[in-house]
Amino acid sequence: MTVIRQEATSGSTGDWHLERKRAWSNWMTGMMFLLPSLILFGVFLFYPMVRTVYLSLFLTDSQGVPVVFVGWENFVNLFQSTSFQLSAKATALFVLYTVPAGIVLATALAILANQKLRGIGLFRTMFSATMGMSVAASSVIWMFLFNPSIGLFNRILAALNIPGVQWLLDPQYALLSVSVATIWMNTGFAFLILLGGLQNIDQSLYESARIAGVSESYKLRKITLPMLSPTLFFVTTVSLINAFQTFGQIDLLTRGGPMESTNVIVYSIYKDAFINYNVGSASAQAVLLFVAVLIVTVLQFKIGERKVHYQ
Amino acid sequence: MRKVELKGLTKSYDGKQDVLKAIDVTIEPGEFFVLVGPSGCGKSTMLRMIAGLESITAGELALDGKRANALSPSDRDLSMVFQNYALYPHLTVEQNITFGLHVKKISKKEQKARCEEVCAMLGLTDYMKRKPKELSGGQRQRVALARAVVTQAPLCLMDEPLSNLDAKLRAKMRSEIRQLQRKLGITMIYVTHDQTEAMTMADRMMILSGGDVQQIGRPLDVYNNPANTFVASFIGSPPMNLIEAEISDSVLVADGHWMTPITADMKAKLQTDKVTLGVRPEHISLAKDSEPGFLVQVANVEVLGTETLVTFDFGEDTQWIAKWNGQSDIQPGAQIRIAVDDHHLALYSTETGERIYCQASEQAAEKKVSS
Incomplete structure (x- = not known):
């Protein structure tokens, strides 16, 4: 040299x-x-x-052509509109409902499916199957399940002598219902990635723990979760971004209703741009969504990465 | 200290093929016992069966005379060092060493005291707060050792613990592990594929091949008196030279024209007229002028400083290696006259590879009788 x-x-x-x-x-x-x-x-x-x-800095005509430069006006209007505030709240709630629950569920399923048992392949396929299903097909399934008169959920309630619920039409329940459907749809992806992460953990770590004789929950807390943390971190980041951008199931299940209770920002952008032809306002919302996702992701990297153990 | 007995220990994964075939051996308390063999011979499987990480298909495992087949690994009161060390990357050296000690109802204070003691013993005191990735290979190896020592288990199992280290460090750790075992007085079962480790560390060793025991014995007995051609070619570096030979009258003929006389005593033991002849490299020398010798062509010369390895063509597709003390200036391609020390011949059955005759063992037997 x-x-x-x-x-x-x-x-x-x-x-x-x-x-x-x-x-x-x-x-x-x-x-x-x-x-x-x-x-x-x-x-x-x-x-x-x-x-x-x-x-986002312009007023546009119905074709989306910028007409007048208005500076921050689109943003100012948004912050003053109750509709946007509701949207932001719905989005935040939606993320809060779907991400933690989805990851806990996927992690639990992945740990279950990581056992060495006969026929475990069947369960692994089942648990990851939702990844291969289109949002449209899944939404139709859930639409049937939520149907007030013929849906499974209300039949179960009826069998228990509990009055039925308007799952997708009641503002109290609609966001929760869409969230449940979303958790189900996203579980397959998170499950598959987490299972891969689990299988990457060196078996000799567990063998060493077996010789030491520690309990299963101790193994879970002291070996599995720390060793899985890089994968969990990745899945959380991707799920968060995904949740902020959810559109398909909302369009198919509730169309942002009832009473705008499921009108998350992405759906609001879509309505403003393609139904109200207010491209300027839609662009401003898109910019705000981008900033929100950016802040959450940066925060997650700053706070979360400290707890991640890369090998 | 702990006695480990294996009685007909057998392992099969598919119920058809045995990867370990009825192993019988007793490992004495305080003994350093080495399992050695090529990869895939079943030595690690055997160790893992003793540890309880693999189930036992048939036979019995007894620890201190008590049947232990169904005991869980933690109830066997042993420690184990893994080939890749199995250190927890997210825990510090200290946390790694004390991992799982709470199960044995050892107080936090006692854990800390023990950890400090072993760290001092293994020179890890300055590294207790570090993570494994901040350590060198040799230091990680020491942490793995410390984790085994800190449990104060009377039996320690080691699965190729030195194979990830470089040659120099390996030689150093070899001696350290041996000293540690002596100091603690624990029973050690040590798996390796390296015959040098087996020779230098073992009180006794077991040579395994294809799930079968080839030989069990003290290193020098195994070296001087290999039970079959596999052991002869596995133990020793360079390995024992082997060649097929025919017996005619009172001479042994190899390669058509090389001859060496055989004694009547030797001849009496030979049932066939075809055998495999074995000669250790150090028993081949340059023939003196007065001595009968055999002309061979040198294929390669390796001068190691204190000794010289000379590879020469012997027969059509066989190469033998001779080992001489000192630094020899023979050039490749040269014709040299070699002589074989006929007091150190070993004869093996050509069909089965089993030993028929070995001069070293005969001499040992004679010594025993006379004393």
Whole structure:
């Protein structure tokens, strides 16, 4: 190494040119590899993002063409509107209902399915099956389950002599109902990733614990959860972002109703942009959602990562 | 200290093929017992059966004379060191060492005292607050040892504990582990695939191959008196040279024309006229002018400083290795005359590989009779 460096510094200007040329060609090669994703990200991500920020500062006509520059007015209006405040509250509640419950459920299922038992493959397939189902198909299933007259839930209630509930039509229950359906839909993904994380844990750690003779709950607390923490961290981050962006099941199950109780921000953006043709306001909401997701994710990295044990 | 008895211990995973076939051995209290064999021979399985991590298919395992087949690992009162050390990456050295001690109803104060004691013993005192990833390979190895020592279990099992270390450190840890075992006076069962570790550390060793016991004995007995061609070629570095030979009258003929006389006593034991001849590398020397010798071509020379390894062609597709003291200046390609010390010949059955005759064992037997 030192020999080469000496030659390079004490060599003639010819060497210097050669080195420049090599560095340039290295850079070009790197860019060639990056180009496909740069183009894709540019067209579908970076450009729309910049365009959204731009639009959020304008009043637009019904085609979405910016007409008047209004500065922060769209944002000011949003913060003053009760509808947006309700949206923000619904989104926060929705995230709160779905993410922790979903991860606890997926972790429990993953730990169960990580046992070495005959036929465990069947359960692993079942638990991860929701990952392979489209949101539309899942929503239809849940629509039937929630149906006030023929749905399973109300039949169970009827069998127990409890009056039926308007699951998706009662503002008290609608968000909860959509959350339950969402937890079910997202469990498959979280389960699969967590099961992978569990199977990556070195078996000899458990064998060592068996020789020490510690209890199962001690193993869970002192080995499984700490060793799973990087995976849990990843799943939590992805689930959080996912929950903020939920749209499909809300559109299919409640359309933001009843009384805007399930009108999460993404759905509100959709309504403003494509039903009310108020693209400026929709863009402003999108920017706020982006900022909210960013803050939550950064906070999570700052606080959560301290408790994560990377190997 | 703890006595471990295996009686017909058998392991099968699929119910058809036995990976361990009826192992019988008694490991004495305080003994350093080494299980050695090539990978896949069943040595780790055997250790894990003793630990209780694998079930026993057939046979009996007794600890201090009591049947232990169904005891859970924690009830067997033993400690184990794993090949990859099995350290908890999220816990500090101290927490790793005291992990699980609360189960044995040891107070926090006592745990700390014990931990400090073993850390001092193993030179880990400065590292107690560190995480495993902040330690070098040798230090991690020591933490794994400390974790075994701190339990004060009378039996310690080690599964290839040195195989992740570099050669220099391995030699150092070899001696440290042996000294530690002597100091604590515990029974040790040690698994390795490295014959050097087995030779240098063991009080007694068991050579396993394909789930079968090949030989059990003290290292020097095994070295001087290998039970079969497998042991002969596995123990010793470089291994024993082997070649098929024919017997005609009172000479042994190998490779068509190389001959060595055999004694009447030797001949009496031979039932066949075809045997496998074994010679340790150190029993081959350059022939003196007066001695009968055999001309061979040198294929390679390795000078190690204190000794020289000379590889030469012997027969059509066989190469033998000779080991001489000192630094030899023989060049590859040279023709040399070699002589074989005919007091150290070993003869094995060509079909079964079993030992028929070994001069070293005959001499040992004679010594015993005369004394």
